[in-house]
Amino acid sequence: MIRRTALLIVVVAIAAACSSADEPAATDAVPAESTQPAPATTAEPSPTTTTAASAATEPAEIEDLLGVGDSLYPTLGNRGYDADHYTIDLTFDPEPNTINALVEIEATATLAIQSFSLDFIGFETTRVTVDDVEVDFERRDNKLIVHSPTVIPAGEAFTVAVAYEGTPTPMRSEALPFTGGWLTDSKGVSYVIAEPDGARTWYPVNDHPTDKATYTFMITVPDPLIAAANGTLVETITDLGWATWVWESAEPMASYLATVIVGDRDIVEDTASTSLAGIPVRNVLPDDLSEASLEVLAKHGEMIAFFETIYGPYPFAAYGIAVVDDFDAALENQTLSIFGRFFVDIPQFFEIVMVHELAHQWFGNSVTPADWGDIWLNEGFATYAEWLWIEHTAGEAAMLSQIAVERDRMAVSALPPPGSPPSDDLFNASVYIRGGLVLHALRVEVGDEAFFAIVREYADTYRNDVVTTNDFITLAESISGQDLDDLFDKWLYGEDVPELPRQGANS
Ligand SMILES: [Zn+2]
Structure with missing residues (x-):
C-alpha cells in the first residue's frame, strides 16, 4: 500500500494515482431490513x-x-x-x-x-x-x-x-x-x-x-x-x-x-x-x-x-x-x-x-480504454492536463521545466514502458508520467496546431465510447499527415526513456 509519506516523496504524478485506500473498519454482519420485494413470479417461461x-x-x-x-x-x-x-x-x-x-x-x-x-x-x-x-x-x-x-x-x-x-x-x-x-x-x-x-x-x-x-x-x-x-x-x-x-x-x-x-x-x-x-x-x-x-x-x-x-x-x-x-x-x-x-x-x-x-x-470516463492494458490513455492524458494547467497558470517555461524533471525521474526509474503495464502494478508511475511524455513528444513532433486538433477530435470522435491505443495513433496520423509509428514505438513501448525532443525542432 502506498502511504502518505510515499506519496509526498514521489510528488505529483503518484499523488494523482487513482486508487488507494486504508483498510476499512471491520464490522459484524447483521441482516438489514428488506428492500422492496422482488416481482411475483410465475412458473411460465418468459414470453x-x-x-x-x-x-x-x-x-x-x-x-x-x-x-x-x-x-x-x-x-x-x-x-x-x-x-x-x-x-x-x-x-x-x-x-x-x-x-x-x-x-x-x-x-x-x-x-x-x-x-x-x-x-x-x-x-x-x-x-x-x-x-x-x-x-x-x-x-x-x-x-x-x-x-x-x-x-x-x-x-x-x-x-x-x-x-x-x-x-x-x-x-x-x-x-x-x-x-x-x-x-x-x-x-x-x-x-x-x-x-x-x-x-x-x-x-x-x-x-x-x-x-x-x-x-x-x-x-x-x-x-x-x-x-x-x-x-x-x-x-x-x-x-x-x-x-x-x-x-x-x-x-x-x-x-x-x-x-x-x-x-x-x-x-x-x-x-x-x-x-x-x-x-x-x-x-x-x-x-x-x-x-x-x-x-x-x-x-x-x-x-x-x-x-x-x-x-x-x-x-x-x-x-x-x-x-x-x-x-x-x-x-x-x-x-x-x-x-x-x-x-x-x-x-x-x-x-x-x-x-x-x-x-x-474527458479522458477515461467519456473516452474509455477498451482494454486495461491501454491505461496510459487515461493517466497519460490526465497527467498532461496537469502540465497544460501549469502552462496556463505559470507559463511555458514552468511547464517545460516540470516536464524535464519528470523525464529525468522516469529515465532512472526502471519502470516498464507505459504501453505495457504489468497486471500486478497497473498504476505504476510510468503510465502517468511517461504516458504524459508521449503526448508531449507528439505535440513537439506535429506542432501545436495539429496536436490540439488531434486531442479535440479524439475527445469528440470517441465521446461516450471505448478506444484503443491504435485508434489514437491512427487519428493522430490522419490529422497530422505524418507517420508516427517510430514516435509511439519508442515512447510507448521502448525499454529506454527517450531524450526529450527539442521544442520547435519540427515546427
Ligand atoms: Zn488518474
Missing part, C-alpha cells in the same frame, strides 16, 4: 424466450462466456450480453454495516445465451429473476452464474434482477496493493473506489469498461445521513427516519466509475463554478474544510472553462468532488470524483489533483 427461433438456437457454453478477453484481466466481464441500464435499489444501514439491495439490469444478448455470469463477490444472493421469472443461480469464484430456463436469442433484450444482502467486503485487486471496493473511513463515511475491478464488491455487474451503461441509483440511508452517487440528484424521499436518494446517471458509464458516498456530509452547490462551467458543480463536503482549501475548490469553474477550450465540451451533466478521510489518493468517479482529505488539506497538491481528476472526465 421473450419461447419463440421457435430461440428453440432452434444453440446457446453459448458458459465457460466460453466468462471474461470479455481483457489482455491483463481476462476473466472480467461476460461476452454474451451488453448491459444497457442498471437500477441499483440499495438500503445501507451503517450501524450494523449491512446492505440489502435489488439490482435490476436491462441488457441485450450479443450471442444466444442461456447460462451467463455477472461479476459479484460477497453477500448472500437471495433471489434472481430473468424477465420476472425466478431462476436458478450459483456462485463460482468471482462470478454469479445465472441459469435462464430458456435460451435468450442474440439481439434479444432481457432483464436480470438480483436480490442480495449482507455486509459489504472490500477487496484487494490484483492490479494494486491497495484495498478497494466498498470502504468506510474512520469517521463512518462509506464510499466506493472501484478502479479497476472493485465494482463487484457492491453490485452484480458486467465489470469491464467495454460494457458501459446508464444508471439509476436509489440509495436508502438513515436520516440525516446523505447518499450521493454519480449524475444528477432527482429527488429525496423521506420515510420514517430513512431517506431514499435517487440519482440518475444518464450518460453511459464504465462500471469502475460508479460510486456512492454515504455519511455525515453536505451537498454544497458551487454557484460561481456552475455559472462559469455551464453545468451544475456540486461537492460533497465535510463542514470543516479550511478557507484555503475552499478557495482552491472554487477553481473548478475556471478549470472546466479552460479545458473546454482545449478538449471541447465537458462531457457530462454535472461535476464535483466528494471528500473522505483515510484515503491516500483520488479517483475520478464519473461526475463525482472522490478525494482523500489528505490532498484537500494541502492547497498546492489539491489544485493539481483537481485538474487531474477533472481531465479524466
Whole structure:
C-alpha cells in the first residue's frame, strides 16, 4: 500500500494515482431490513424466450462466456450480453454495516445465451429473476452464474434482477496493493473506489469498461445521513427516519466509475463554478474544510472553462468532488470524483489533483480504454492536463521545466514502458508520467496546431465510447499527415526513456 509519506516523496504524478485506500473498519454482519420485494413470479417461461427461433438456437457454453478477453484481466466481464441500464435499489444501514439491495439490469444478448455470469463477490444472493421469472443461480469464484430456463436469442433484450444482502467486503485487486471496493473511513463515511475491478464488491455487474451503461441509483440511508452517487440528484424521499436518494446517471458509464458516498456530509452547490462551467458543480463536503482549501475548490469553474477550450465540451451533466478521510489518493468517479482529505488539506497538491481528476472526465470516463492494458490513455492524458494547467497558470517555461524533471525521474526509474503495464502494478508511475511524455513528444513532433486538433477530435470522435491505443495513433496520423509509428514505438513501448525532443525542432 502506498502511504502518505510515499506519496509526498514521489510528488505529483503518484499523488494523482487513482486508487488507494486504508483498510476499512471491520464490522459484524447483521441482516438489514428488506428492500422492496422482488416481482411475483410465475412458473411460465418468459414470453421473450419461447419463440421457435430461440428453440432452434444453440446457446453459448458458459465457460466460453466468462471474461470479455481483457489482455491483463481476462476473466472480467461476460461476452454474451451488453448491459444497457442498471437500477441499483440499495438500503445501507451503517450501524450494523449491512446492505440489502435489488439490482435490476436491462441488457441485450450479443450471442444466444442461456447460462451467463455477472461479476459479484460477497453477500448472500437471495433471489434472481430473468424477465420476472425466478431462476436458478450459483456462485463460482468471482462470478454469479445465472441459469435462464430458456435460451435468450442474440439481439434479444432481457432483464436480470438480483436480490442480495449482507455486509459489504472490500477487496484487494490484483492490479494494486491497495484495498478497494466498498470502504468506510474512520469517521463512518462509506464510499466506493472501484478502479479497476472493485465494482463487484457492491453490485452484480458486467465489470469491464467495454460494457458501459446508464444508471439509476436509489440509495436508502438513515436520516440525516446523505447518499450521493454519480449524475444528477432527482429527488429525496423521506420515510420514517430513512431517506431514499435517487440519482440518475444518464450518460453511459464504465462500471469502475460508479460510486456512492454515504455519511455525515453536505451537498454544497458551487454557484460561481456552475455559472462559469455551464453545468451544475456540486461537492460533497465535510463542514470543516479550511478557507484555503475552499478557495482552491472554487477553481473548478475556471478549470472546466479552460479545458473546454482545449478538449471541447465537458462531457457530462454535472461535476464535483466528494471528500473522505483515510484515503491516500483520488479517483475520478464519473461526475463525482472522490478525494482523500489528505490532498484537500494541502492547497498546492489539491489544485493539481483537481485538474487531474477533472481531465479524466474527458479522458477515461467519456473516452474509455477498451482494454486495461491501454491505461496510459487515461493517466497519460490526465497527467498532461496537469502540465497544460501549469502552462496556463505559470507559463511555458514552468511547464517545460516540470516536464524535464519528470523525464529525468522516469529515465532512472526502471519502470516498464507505459504501453505495457504489468497486471500486478497497473498504476505504476510510468503510465502517468511517461504516458504524459508521449503526448508531449507528439505535440513537439506535429506542432501545436495539429496536436490540439488531434486531442479535440479524439475527445469528440470517441465521446461516450471505448478506444484503443491504435485508434489514437491512427487519428493522430490522419490529422497530422505524418507517420508516427517510430514516435509511439519508442515512447510507448521502448525499454529506454527517450531524450526529450527539442521544442520547435519540427515546427
Ligand atoms: Zn488518474
